[in-house]
Amino acid sequence: MFTQKRKYKAGNGRPLKKFRWWQPFSRALFYLPLTNEMGQQMVLAVDVSYWQQFFSNDGKGKAHLYLDGKHYAVSRLPASFPLAGGRIEVASSLFGLKRCHLVTDEGTVQPLIPDPRSAEGRRARLDREHPTLSRWIGVVSLGMVLLPIVFAVPQVIESVTQIPSAAKHFGTFDSPIHLPMWTNIGLGLCAAAGSVERATRLKWNAFLDGSL
Template sequence: MFDDYRRRRAIARVKPGNGRPLKRFRWWQTFSRSLFFLPQGGSVYAVDVRQWQQFTTEDGKGKAQLYLNGVQVAVSTLPAVFEVPGGVIEVASSPFGLKRCHYVSDDGAERQLTPDPASSEGRRARLDRDHPGLSRTIGVLSVLLLLIPLALAVPQVLEAITKVPPIAERFGPFVSPVDLSAWQNIALGLVAAAASTERAARLRYNRLLDTVG
């Protein structure tokens, strides 16, 4: 995901941590916090991301915190790249959660970090492990719940665009075959947001689908 230039820039943004201890994951943080672990060389790294920060900070990017054996050692704005022995940890977010939290070794091999069992990512991983068939069904349903609102929204957007006088004069108006009420469009948006949230729990992200969601 990170080319050499972006990786160097991300590494340059990393600041030293303040040494505070890692707080335990609480049940009420299920949809507001992501916590992942990486056992490495006899130590345990943890990446802690508070999702709400991207909506409260001025830059809208949020932060990732890196802990080593329960002690904060580094902080960075997202997307983040933390250097660890043997490679780096890459962290990137979407509006609905994380889309990447992977360890990338110096030889290019990568693997996703292990989510805290109490987090939404951890619960979703457990569902995938214990009930793979149901997990696949939910994954397919999430894609459909993103494709349907997209298919219904595009004609309405085109109609609105072609009503702009310069465009209407040159290309003529387009009449959408879909005419939903404001409440129906809001409901579709909420459905799409729920689907994108489910996909974020699996660290799945598509620029078109999940941005629309």
């Protein structure tokens, strides 16, 4: 089932822990049911701890791959676990996962199935059961990310052009928007909340959600 070329470390065989009710925003757990060459059913699971990202030296953390409930492999993020005929790609952002997909050699991309108790699983269930509400939430979260950018960019440009070396080469810029610090902090929290919601749908954009 797995290819010989490996860019990850072998697992230790420990059992996969169940997803607990208090873990929606501290852990991601995705599944991929497969059938091997002998027609046997198997289940792969990708487990990522968000807390580990904050305490790791590179700020990225690790992705753990389980095979039928046993720890099979581990890789630093972004991770690529090769399979026969494809690979599982896992990548994280500051706000959650931005990718957890099966990519076949033919180029087909298939998202893995989130654990129903996870934040991603609950968001997916909302999308299935209440698609209209789900779309509106998506629109609101997009606005929560875009609005702070609209207000922040002119202020940032003004601050940068106040630096003597930048002013010498590019001149100065006076922002038409000047907000108090507490408002800018509030907008930052608003953008973070919007990005977290987008991450539960594995939606990510370099401009909107940052480069982390």
